[in-house]
Amino acid sequence: MDESGTIPRATAAAAHDLVVQSLSENLDVLRHVSAISCITIWDREQRLLFDSNMDRDNPSFVLRGYWRRPWSEEEVQTAQERIAVLRQKELQSHLGQNAAIDEIERRISTALRSHATSMDFSMS
Numbered sequence: 001m002d003e004s005g006t007i008p009r010a011t012a013a014a015a016h017d018l019v020v021q022s023l024s025e026n027l028d029v030l031r032h033v034s035a036i037s038c039i040t041i042w043d044r045e046q047r048l049l050f051d052s053n054m055d056r057d058n059p060s061f062v063l064r065g066y067w068r069r070p071w072s073e074e075e076v077q078t079a080q081e082r083i084a085v086l087r088q089k090e091l092q093s094h095l096g097q098n099a100a101i102d103e104i105e106r107r108i109s110t111a112l113r114s115h116a117t118s119m120d121f122s123m124s
Contacts, residue, residue: 013103024060031059041066070115079108 030036031052039059041050043066050062071079083105090097 013100024063027059027063071112076108076112083108 027039027041031039037053039050039052040048041059041062043049049066050057050059052059055062083101086097086101086104090101
């Protein structure tokens with residue numbers, strides 16, 4: 001969603017998933033391309049998570065670990081606020097984005113439940 005508040009063009013979930021699934025493996029391939037001198041992965045707080053000049057792990061391992069980490073309360077709140085904004089924009093514009101917004105909300109809920117379940121198992 002850009003600053004002017006427009007709803008971005010929806011991407012089919014399957015197409016999005018294919019790109020995301022390929023990202024981590026593509027980083028591993030690119031790491032061994034001689035024309036690329038360094039690959040770095042940063043989080044949203046601009047903390048360095050991976051530097052191919054210093055780290056022995058594959059970047060895919062680091063990236064997948066970051067994606068699977070628990071969400072902070074701020075991230076959860078921000079996601080919920082963005083969903084609310086998307087729903088409001090859809091009510092105003094009638095672009096037919098309800099299914100895409102529902103899918104985003106479902107995936108966020110699934111991720112949060114999955115983390116809560118894994119926390120329950122680790123505490124037993």
